Amino acid sequence: MKRYDLRHLKTEYEPRMKEILGEHKAGEVAIFLFEIGDFTPVQKSADLVKECGYELMNSLKFNEVDWTIVVKK
Structure with missing residues (x-):
């Protein structure tokens, strides 16, 4: 299981998330x-x-402005 904090990217997190998903090992859980x-x-x-072939396992509000998703391939 690996955790990736993309909050510093503000609204520009998608390219980095896609890059991480492309490099992530199958069967391992990723938390964004x-x-x-x-x-x-x-x-x-x-x-x-979904586009990257992963399963969204969980999605929840972390606090007032942050969101956490848990995915697995």
Whole structure:
């Protein structure tokens, strides 16, 4: 299991998340933490996970501005 904090990227987290998913080992769980703002990034991240062939295992609000998703291939 690896955790990736993408909050510092603000709304520009998608290219980095896609890069990580492309390098991530099959069968290993990845946890992503990113900033959501208006909730649009939640659906975008779910779509990206599906596009990359991963299963979205969990998605939850971490605090007032951050979101966490758990994925596995």
